[in-house]
Amino acid sequence: MGAGEGVTVVAHPLVQHKLTLLRDRRQPTKSFRELLNEIGALLLYEVTRDLPLGTAAITTPLAPMEAPVLAGKKLVFAPILRAGVGFLDGMLTLVPNARVAHIGLYRDPATLAAVEYYFKVPPDLERRLVILVDPMLATGHSAAAATARLKAAGAKTIRLVCLLAAPEGLAHLRAEHPDVPVWTAAIDSHLDDHGYIVPGLGDAGDRMYGTK
Ligand code: URA
Numbered sequence: 001m002g003a004g005e006g007v008t009v010v011a012h013p014l015v016q017h018k019l020t021l022l023r024d025r026r027q028p029t030k031s032f033r034e035l036l037n038e039i040g041a042l043l044l045y046e047v048t049r050d051l052p053l054g055t056a057a058i059t060t061p062l063a064p065m066e067a068p069v070l071a072g073k074k075l076v077f078a079p080i081l082r083a084g085v086g087f088l089d090g091m092l093t094l095v096p097n098a099r100v101a102h103i104g105l106y107r108d109p110a111t112l113a114a115v116e117y118y119f120k121v122p123p124d125l126e127r128r129l130v131i132l133v134d135p136m137l138a139t140g141h142s143a144a145a146a147t148a149r150l151k152a153a154g155a156k157t158i159r160l161v162c163l164l165a166a167p168e169g170l171a172h173l174r175a176e177h178p179d180v181p182v183w184t185a186a187i188d189s190h191l192d193d194h195g196y197i198v199p200g201l202g203d204a205g206d207r208m209y210g211t212k
Contacts, residue, residue, distance in 0.1 A: 055069065
């Protein structure tokens with residue numbers, strides 16, 4: 001699958017350069033985490049590019065003026081545990097007042113289906129723009145399950161930010177939730193027999209936390 005409708009590949013050179021550093025198996029845990037946060041901020045910059053603006057009356061040291069301010073829905077960042085947390089601090093540096101929803105899902109190793117173990121979201125989801133955060137869109141089962149759960153909890157406007165997407169995952173998510181646009185740094189070749197993205201970067205959670 002190419003980028004296709006509703007899918008934006010963020011080709012910015014800084015994103016692409018940092019992605020290459022992340023893919024490199026020699027990247028130590030500490031810099032892997034730092035790079036993920038940096039890319040999280042850069043991807044957030046792209047996903048918020050069309051947010052509506054209003055104006056506020058302010059006075060500079062020289063003159064009064066009507067100046068642009070964000071006017072749309074307030075943001076919620078919704079990382080899927082645990083790899084989604086890798087983007088969170090980077091995103092919060094740009095929008096420190098965003099609310100954070102945590103979605104705990106793991107992949108059943110046999111079926112690759114998403115199993116929920118934790119779900120905690122702010123109460124007013126229907127009035128917010130939810131940025132779902134899942135760095136590795138592999139089968140798409142976790143992202144689709146998280147999206148369905150967020151909708152059931154009231155979310156009306158959801159955008160997904162990932163780092164790498166497999167064509168299979170993009171197809172699954174877009175089929176289940178065509179109303180959820182996706183931003184990704186790259187679309188890779190395919191999934192292997194264990195559901196890993198190829199060439200990918202391995203297990204993002206393990207590389208973030210040094211658990212393997
Ligand atoms: N999750 C990961 O962390 N890596 C993959 O390649 C696929 C899913």
